[in-house]
Amino acid sequence: MPLKVYNSLTRKKEPFNSIIAGRVGMYVCGPTVSGESHLGHARPFITFDVIYRYLLFLGYSVRYVRNITDAGHFEEEGREAVDKISSKAVLEKLEPMELVQKYTNLFHWAMLQFNNMPPSIEPTATGHIVEQINMIEQIIADGYAYVTNGSVYFDVEKYHTNFSTKGLPYGILSGRNIEEQLETTRDLDNQDEKRNKNDFALWKNAPPEHIMRWKSPWGEGFPGWHIECSAMSTKYLGEEFDIHGGGMDLQFPHHECEIAQSTVCNNITPARYWLHNNMITINGKKMGKSYNNVIKLSELFTGNHPILTQAFHPMTIRFFILQTHYRSTLDFSNEALQAAEKGLKRLWEAYENLQKLDIKNEVSNDIELEEKIVKLTNEFEEFMNDDFNTAKVLANMFEVVPIINAIKNKQLPQNSLNEKTILHLKNIFTIYIEDIFGLKNDNSTNQQLDGILQLLITIRKEAKTKKDFVTSDTIRNELIKLGVQLKDEKDGSVSYSMM
Numbered sequence: 001m002p003l004k005v006y007n008s009l010t011r012k013k014e015p016f017n018s019i020i021a022g023r024v025g026m027y028v029c030g031p032t033v034s035g036e037s038h039l040g041h042a043r044p045f046i047t048f049d050v051i052y053r054y055l056l057f058l059g060y061s062v063r064y065v066r067n068i069t070d071a072g073h074f075e076e077e078g079r080e081a082v083d084k085i086s087s088k089a090v091l092e093k094l095e096p097m098e099l100v101q102k103y104t105n106l107f108h109w110a111m112l113q114f115n116n117m118p119p120s121i122e123p124t125a126t127g128h129i130v131e132q133i134n135m136i137e138q139i140i141a142d143g144y145a146y147v148t149n150g151s152v153y154f155d156v157e158k159y160h161t162n163f164s165t166k167g168l169p170y171g172i173l174s175g176r177n178i179e180e181q182l183e184t185t186r187d188l189d190n191q192d193e194k195r196n197k198n199d200f201a202l203w204k205n206a207p208p209e210h211i212m213r214w215k216s217p218w219g220e221g222f223p224g225w226h227i228e229c230s231a232m233s234t235k236y237l238g239e240e241f242d243i244h245g246g247g248m249d250l251q252f253p254h255h256e257c258e259i260a261q262s263t264v265c266n267n268i269t270p271a272r273y274w275l276h277n278n279m280i281t282i283n284g285k286k287m288g289k290s291y292n293n294v295i296k297l298s299e300l301f302t303g304n305h306p307i308l309t310q311a312f313h314p315m316t317i318r319f320f321i322l323q324t325h326y327r328s329t330l331d332f333s334n335e336a337l338q339a340a341e342k343g344l345k346r347l348w349e350a351y352e353n354l355q356k357l358d359i360k361n362e363v364s365n366d367i368e369l370e371e372k373i374v375k376l377t378n379e380f381e382e383f384m385n386d387d388f389n390t391a392k393v394l395a396n397m398f399e400v401v402p403i404i405n406a407i408k409n410k411q412l413p414q415n416s417l418n419e420k421t422i423l424h425l426k427n428i429f430t431i432y433i434e435d436i437f438g439l440k441n442d443n444s445t446n447q448q449l450d451g452i453l454q455l456l457i458t459i460r461k462e463a464k465t466k467k468d469f470v471t472s473d474t475i476r477n478e479l480i481k482l483g484v485q486l487k488d489e490k491d492g493s494v495s496y497s498m499m
Contacts, residue, residue, distance in 0.1 A: 025241035033103040066119040113314040131231040150205030150219035156198040174252035226257035244271035
């Protein structure tokens with residue numbers, strides 16, 4: 001079965017055919033580094049990491065470009081135009097690029113915890129001001145942008161009128177009707193500078209108090225959000241590339257505006273396939289500041305958030321995300337994450353048991369079981385080729401888990417499977433669990449925890465020897481609060497278990 005992907009542009013699944021055989025160009029919108037990455041960032045970057053890994057598994061040479069928005073991210077859809085970087089820099093009393101570096105480092109740290117592979121190229125908006133200015137100049141020259149008071153706006157209505165006849169109307173990606181947009185657009189700052197409410201800024205004139213500013217043909221200012229991705233994707237992937245990815249919340253206005261800008265400059269839509277992951281909710285509610293449920297990734301890893309009852313390992317988060325198809329809504333809750341934690345542990349224990357199986361049977365005495373294993377594992381690639389359905393692959397893996405455990409525990413005869421099938425299972429589980437899904441067992445963390453607990457056990461024993469029962473009982477009681485149960489054995493040793 002060839003690879004099929006759901007293309008948001010055409011609203012249907014399509015066979016994936018790269019522009020250049022054997023090569024894939026993929027652009028994914030990266031973070032705005034005006035603050036620490038939160039739970040909402042986990043899903044798209046894990047999703048497209050798995051897509052990147054799977055394309056590599058299929059044998060493609062992939063150029064994966066993921067940008068860093070470190071300037072000029074102001075939004076005009078439903079809120080006032082704000083440059084997030086400059087505003088946050090003032091609040092934190094940092095130079096803008098100092099703030100950018102701080103949160104870029106935190107983002108990279110979080111991606112490392114998730115075991116995400118780094119992109120091939122990670123360009124920044126501030127590093128491509130020249131390319132953005134050049135693109136804006138071309139849009140103005142072609143008659144689809146205008147200058148007002150040192151700011152430059154894209155003429156949406158003119159674009160829509162002229163390109164609709166070519167099958168490329170404004171709204172082609174999001175399905176939004178331009179007339180309806182005009183009726184629902186709120187009155188925002190600087191609306192009087194625009195010819196129409198739908199027009200969006202390509203370049204903003206910088207007021208005196210604005211920190212980040214660059215010289216341009218229209219005066220000192222800073223770039224719009226949408227233009228940066230058009231400029232950088234064109235530079236590193238060409239006028240047309242294979243995949244453009246991001247969260248569903250970016251379909252409009254960001255990706256819609258990208259299409260309009262790039263189409264004017266290059267006379268072609270920038271990407272063949274537009275892939276969007278669905279949104280996450282927390283306990284059934286949309287994540288947002290108004291709900292007080294925004295969870296930073298560091299809070300997720302430490303459990304230091306009012307909504308959380310415990311810390312969750314990055315691999316638990318990764319596994320939880322892969323249990324649901326990327327285009328389905330995903331609801332985070334303590335109960336769901338705890339279930340994922342148990343599920344990952346069960347899968348990983350079976351995976352380790354599988355690696356320890358040393359079966360030399362040339363022939364199996366259970367042909368039906370052999371056929372079941374072959375069918376389940378053959379479907380791995382079939383499911384991934386059906387729009388990267390990680391959820392179905394994991395479901396099949398969990399059908400194999402009890403078989404592995406039964407052979408390991410001698411509940412099934414050792415000759416239930418032959419050596420060839422066992423080697424096949426070991427190989428395909430390694431490929432999918434580690435190489436494609438990017439899951440790993442962080443033994444170093446377990447070893448550190450064990451070392452800390454052994455130290456506390458030693459201190460407690462010494463306290464008991466000195467009849468310092470206050471210290472001894474304090475250590476025991478505090479560990480119980482943290483979910484660790486100590487057990488004094490008859491031989492004088494002490495063991496522990498997680499509650």
